[in-house]
Amino acid sequence: AQSVTQLDSQVPVFEEAPVELRCNYSSSVSVYLFWYVQYPNQGLQLLLKYLSGSTLVKGINGFEAEFNKSQTSFHLRKPSVHISDTAEYFCAVSDIRTGGGADGLTFGKGTHLIIQP
Amino acid sequence: DGGITQSPKYLFRKEGQNVTLSCEQNLNHDAMYWYRQDPGQGLRLIYYSQIVNDFQKGDIAEGYSVSREKKESFPLTVTSAQKNPTAFYLCASKKLGGTQYFGPGTRLLVL
Numbered sequence: 001a002q003s004v005t006q007l008d009s010q011v012p013v014f015e016e017a018p019v020e021l022r023c024n025y026s027s028s029v030s031v032y033l034f035w036y037v038q039y040p041n042q043g044l045q046l047l048l049k050y051l052s053g054s055t056l057v058k059g060i061n062g063f064e065a066e067f068n069k070s071q072t073s074f075h076l077r078k079p080s081v082h083i084s085d086t087a088e089y090f091c092a093v094s095d096i097r098t099g100g101g102a103d104g105l106t107f108g109k110g111t112h113l114i115i116q117p
Numbered sequence: 118d119g120g121i122t123q124s125p126k127y128l129f130r131k132e133g134q135n136v137t138l139s140c141e142q143n144l145n146h147d148a149m150y151w152y153r154q155d156p157g158q159g160l161r162l163i164y165y166s167q168i169v170n171d172f173q174k175g176d177i178a179e180g181y182s183v184s185r186e187k188k189e190s191f192p193l194t195v196t197s198a199q200k201n202p203t204a205f206y207l208c209a210s211k212k213l214g215g216t217q218y219f220g221p222g223t224r225l226l227v228l
Contacts, residue, residue, distance in 0.1 A: 043219035109159040
């Protein structure tokens with residue numbers, strides 16, 4: 001079984017400032033890692049994913065994340081945020097053995113990113 | 118356009134009533150999923166199906182039922198046994214070995 005911890009339930013940031021959203025996971029097996037974004041009253045949209053290879057992953061909307069196996073972390077970063085980045089962000093993992101999550105994803109509780117003008 | 122559709126966008130349930138949420142995908146994805154989202158709780162897996170006519174319980178299946186008679190469709194029934202059904206319900210699908218994509222969601226409210 002896996003678990004995901006997003007330590008910050010809310011992160012307020014000023015517009016054009018950098019941001020880091022933290023994600024730590026626990027698993028006894030190798031995992032794939034994902035970040036999703038959710039705008040109000042909408043479904044989830046994939047931002048980026050780590051399956052293998054380079055530990056620095058670039059996604060959409062200028063976001064990137066770095067996989068750190070020793071610290072079991074997958075923190076999401078953006079160098080300069082915009083008002084439009086205000087949303088809920090979810091970190092998720094899946095078990096590599098099940099074909100990358102054929103039995104579903106395990107999600108963190110989410111981080112609400114609030115961009116202040 | 119290819120994608121995942123969920124209907125209705127809002128659904129109201131009376132006490133003791135069963136309601137069914139629709140999820141359809143035209144992406145030719147093999148696996149489909151239902152998640153429940155509550156404020157501050159993240160998403161929790163209700164049921165999933167990797168193939169037609171087969172499905173498995175997720176972490177919070179009690180009070181829910183599903184069917185998978187067609188590859189494109191995975192309806193979720195919230196039964197009267199589910200005592201706290203108010204939530205945002207999200208359907209997802211994926212090719213085996215691929216990435217999960219999500220529908221727009223259905224918000225269920227109890228009258």
